[in-house]
Amino acid sequence: MSDPFDTAALRRRVLAAWGDSPARFREDANAEEDLVRGGYRDRLLVELAQNAADAAVRAGVPGRLRLELAAVGGGGEVLHAANTGAPLDADGVAGLASLRASAKRDQEATVGRFGVGFAAVLAVSDEPAVHSLSGGVRFSAGRTRAEVAAVPALAGELARREGAVPVLRLAWPAEGAPPEGFATEVVLPLRAGARAAVRAALQDLEAELLLALPGLREVEVVVDGAVRTLACTRTPPLARVRDGDRTTVWRLAERSGELPAALLADRPVEERTRRAFTVTWAVPLDDDGRPVPPPGRPVVHAPTPSDEPLSLPARLLAPFPLGPDRRHVTSGPVTAALVDAAAAAYADLVTALPPDPAVLALVPRVGLAAAELDADLGSAVLDRLRATAWLPVADADSHTDAGTRRPPGRAAVLDDDAGDRVGALTGVVPGLLPPGWARRDAAPALAALGVRRVGPAAVVEAVTGIARPPSWWARLYAAFETADREELGALPVPLADGRTAPGPAGVLLAGDDLPVGRLGPLSLRIAHPDAVAPPAARRLLERLGARPATAAAVLADPAVRAAVEESVDAVDEGFDDGDPADLADAVLALVAAAGTAPGELPWLAELALPDDDGTWAPAGELLLPGAPLAAVLGDGALGTLDPDFAAAHDPAALQAAGVLSTFALVRAEDPDDLDVDGAGEWADAVLDRLPPGTPPSWPPLTTVRDLDLVADWAGALPLLAALPDEAWADVVLDTVTVPCHLRWWLATHPVLDGQRPGRLRHPSSTQLQGLYEPAQAAPEVLARLRPPATVDDVLADPDAALDLLERLGDPARTVPAAVLRDVHARLAAALDGLDVEPPERVRVAPDRVADPGREPVAVLDAPWLQPLADGPLVPAGGAPGAVADLLDLPLLSERVRAAVESAPESRHAWADLPGADLAAARLGLPGLAGEVEVHGPLLAGGRPVPWWPGSDGGPDAVDGTPAALGRALAWRHGAWPLRQALAEAFAEPGRSADLAAEDGVG
Incomplete structure (x- = not known):
């Protein structure tokens, strides 16, 4: 097998070094064991992506990484990581086989860090391999263990470690090539315990990782044959990150520079030559370009994810120096310098975003920092934002451009900017933020910035x-x-x-x-x-x-009333405050607009208006030119409004202000407040009609003024009759109805052909014929005046009752017989309690009066004595005592003393008389009791009489006639009005059945 990277020589050097110094072996083994124990399984994909990005940068090509989890025989799985870019070289192999060195030492644009790097593969695999276009290498725990076992100086250490060896120190050549289109492939046979974690990491790999790896454009993730593509396209200041079918737009802000060498003096040698830095902030945007919280765990990316928490809602990518664990940022001057650069870049980010209240979510929240670095970042960012002119203001006027930004210290926000409040205050409150910036969730940010609240x-x-x-x-x-x-x-x-x-x-x-x-x-x-x-x-x-x-409300203003009530005096004193005509015009305009009714606001009558003599007078003392009222009043009683002024104003408004066309109404809550003629006398007359006791509670009162100024009553009465009903309405006091002041005044004054209406009778009256002359007037006038038509009408007024008593004694007058029967009794009741002077003459018949001083006049109280009277009798109407007191006359029973003198011819029980049953029925009794004696003739006082009542329940005496029987029986049972009916029962006993039937019809 070819060995293009001379891995044999590398192995010899490492084994020689271990053999010469077992302590070095222990050091390398411990370092690798620390890496494995550090739990870098979660960083594996990040390290692989970081290496792929660095390879693409070295080659100057767009980076592409393919991560594929494939199954192998025996149920195992292998993770393949193929990337484009520079292929593996000898320095790279040396770097892979070193726990403390890297081939990236002189490459400023790379993002891989010293310390962990490729060693992260040990978290999941014991047999990692790298296949590249330039060759391949393999690492193996088993082969390393065999090589170490052959070194005698290491045998004891290997045994003590139970066979555990540093896997990445010894490399062997490997056969194989990367997939087509790729330069290098990392092959990681997975340990059984790592397979689920790797599968989950692949599924959870975020496309946003590419923001930290500018050299890497695309990552393909293949799991179980399903391909997910992650990509990032940068068109500064935006980056479009794609995860499958979902694309997120990020706003970027960068600050680049070079760290002073002095700041790196205490950093590892590999870091000292890499002084250039770029700090990047990225924040995702919604469809409207507003910032939204970034996905994933909020941590500092240095530039790939660390374990440093970040409370700012943006992604920070910065080459912060990390501790040996590659998880936490090390504090120091380098970190402080990068924090300052990050704060400046953050201010750039915020300033570049659209001026929308959503930007306030990017402001650090005081007191919410999760760690020291987070607190330092938040404090530095807040200081920058406070000093940066980035807040939009609504001061769009001639001195300020609509797009002007201001620092928070020169900005202001309304407590509540709902609706158009900001627009209404633009140009008035300096530095006012636009609408929407005062929402509740923005208050902490604005407070932290020091924005003034308004x-x-x-x-x-x-x-x-x-x-x-x-x-x-x-x-x-x-x-x-x-x-x-x-x-x-x-x-x-x-x-x-x-x-x-x-x-x-x-x-x-x-x-x-x-x-x-x-x-x-x-x-x-x-x-x-x-x-x-x-x-x-x-x-x-x-x-x-x-x-x-409203016009009515303004009229009700006390200032208007005061101006009106003082207007006449103001004219008299020279009216220093303008022209009185202007005041009059203003008030009349209000009255017209309000539709005020005449008399509704009595104080309007005090308004100064011009009269036809060129002077000024209260409106209530002026007549409209040609007013009907003028024709019935006495000359000079009231003035006349200036004709030109009258022509220029609404007649209805003038009358509402008190100028008179007809009689004016006066309203008050009490008679004492009625400023009209006879008000006191009327109140006394009313009280005379009431039972003695607590003074009544008066209802609202209405009457008419100027009655005492009338000269022509024939013309005045139709005007009065035409007044509203309220002027004529009766007054009800304690359920007693009495005439109103107007009707009372007219009834007591000679307004009808020189006579008082209360001393005339209604033309249709029959009860008062012969006693009163008929009133002569138009029907509508009579309907208002209500001259008396019945005795009750007369008796309602004590004065009228006294007048009636006098009229009854007038020999020139006659009285209807039906009235005479009880008129004296009714008079006695009406005048009860009053000190009444007895009349000189008394009525004893419809057409006859008697003088008690010249003849023996008596009041009939015992009807059986009537035949024995030696003078005229006054009908008592059922109240002989009261009538006798009223007329100062004796009763007939007081003047005549007599008893029955004849002997009875027969004696009968009342019940045995023919017709007794019908009589009992008409009395409402089941039968008649007692006895009656029949005389022929019946004598008493030396004279014949038709009947005489029995005494102490003894038998009654009669002359035997039905009339006598009816009277005696009626008096016995206290049913005097039934005497005629009872007489009929005894007169026609044979018709009792027919008469009883007729009673039933009624």
């Missing part, structure tokens, strides 16, 4: 005092609609008159109906309409205390 309170401070058009403020308000109300209380508000309010509280927000341009004289704080045009702007200001400025 909350609502700071926004208010920033905009206070600046000059901007109202539309700009509208945009600001709309943007901050949902912000914290407490911090926006001092937000300025531009007003319609050019002023600026120091805060929204109390500011009026103009509605569509508000004549803003005419309201200047009122000096109101009305927001400029353009500033509150967007609904969102209005909603914010309302939350902050502004009030919707």
Whole structure:
């Protein structure tokens, strides 16, 4: 077998050195054992890829590696690693057979490191081989053991080690060639215990490894015949990494340089000549070019994966010096220099990325470092980012370009940049980050960078005092609609008159109906309409205390009321603040826009308006030119509005302001507040109608003013009748209904043909015929005045009841018989409790009155005594005592003293009389009790009488007539109104059945 690399000579030298110095053998064996025990199985593929990349660099060709796991006889598996590039040479063989040297010593562009390298194959194989276009070599644990056993000086050491030998120190020539298209192939027969790990490593091999190996363009991984291709195409500053059908785009940032020789003084000799370095950061991008976290375990790549954790969400590829274990970075000046270079490259990476909030994920998180190197990197990167102008700002104005970047110390971010807040504040808050940068997950990064946070309170401070058009403020308000109300209380508000309010509280927000341009004289704080045009702007200001400025709301403003109420005095004092006509125009414009009804706002009547004499007077004391009311009032009672001023304004607005066309309504909560004629007297009259006790709670009251100024009642009454119903509505106090002030006033004044309506009767009345003259007026006027139509109408008013009592004694008047029967009793009830002067004459018949001073007048209280009366009788209506007290008359029973003088002819039980059953039924009794005596004739007091009641339940006395029987029985049972019905029962006993049937019909 040919030996192109003279491996025999290499073996002789190594064996000679071991034979001369068994300690050297022990040293080499221990070093290799340490490598095997170091668990470098996970680095095997990385080392193979690294060697392939270095071979491609040495040859100046694109690197390509093929990793294939193949089965062999006996159930074993072999890992083949074929690569392109420079073939194996003698130096390379020497390097493979050395645990401490490398053929890469003078090759600056390579990435392989000193220390482990090819030795990583020992983690999986005892019989590694290398086949190259220039020849091949093989290493073997078995053959090495045999060679060592033949050296007497080593026999004891070999036994002590139980046959364990350093595999990679002795090389033998190997037959074989790399696959076509490749320059070198590493062949690794796998130990049984390593097969599963190698298979898993092949499956998990990341395409991103190629980022650390610029010389390697493609890796083919073949497992069980399935081919997976990993590739990396670099077009700086981008790299496209492909894993099968999936391609990931990475953004790269590099910093290259040369380390000062002094920094490498304490490094191994092989490293001292390799002073050039390149630090690379790589971060994957999404489809929109935004950075996303890299896949895999976040570690430092030096430049291939180490065990140094990395909290930064990017891949760092840098030639950090590693410790003997090839896993951890060694601290020192070289590492410090590379950390500085890495921080600068990281800042380049961040600056080059699109200005998107996703970039903030690349900012180190303070306090989250996982190890010393990670902490150093994070601190250095953060310092660089703080000093680098990389944050985009929204200050696009005449002084700042839209693409300007700023360092974090000169940038600001809103606490919440929702909606259009950033756009609204562009040019106002310096260095403001664009929208989207204030999201919650970005807050730690911005805080670490030192970016100034701007909350609502700071926004208010920033905009206070600046000059901007109202539309700009509208945009600001709309943007901050949902912000914290407490911090926006001092937000300025531009007003319609050019002023600026120091805060929204109390500011009026103009509605569509508000004549803003005419309201200047009122000096109101009305927001400029353009500033509150967007609904969102209005909603914010309302939350902050502004009030919707409808015309009605503005009219309700205390400042408007004060201006109106002081307007007449202001005119008298010279009206220093402008023209009174301007104030009047402004108020009337508000009234018209609000649709205010006449009398709705009584204080409007204080508004100073010009009259036809060239002076100014309160609106409530002026008449519209040609007003119907003017024709019915006395001359000079009220002034007249200036005709030109009246023609220039809406008549409805003028009337709402109090200018009179007809009678004006007056409203109050209590009679004491009714500034109208007779209000006190009306209240007293109302209280007279109520039972004594606690004063009532008055409902809202409405009446009419200027009644005392009327000169023409014939013309005034139709105007009054046409007023709204509320002016005529009855007042209900404690369930008692009383007439309103207007109706009471008219009823007590001679307004109907010189007479009081309360002293006339309704034309349709029958009860009051003969007592009152009929009222003559239009139906609508009579309907409002309600002249009395019944006795009850009269008796409702004590004054009217006294007048009725007087009318009953007037001999010129007549009384309907039906009214006379009980009118005195009803009068007594109505006037009960009042001190009433007895009348001089009393009514004793519909057409007759009597003078008690000249004849013996009595009140009929005992009807059986009526035949014995020697003077006129007053009907008692069932209340003889009360009537006698009212009229100051005696009762008939007091004046006549008599008893039955005749003897009875017969005596009967009431129940035995013909017709008794019907009489009992009409009394509602099952039968009649007691007795009755029949006289012929019945005498009492020397005179015949028809009936006489029995005393103490004794028998009644009658003259035998049905009428007498009916009266006696009715009085016995307290059913005096049934006397006629009972008389009928006794008069026609034969018709009892028919009469009873008729009773049932009713």
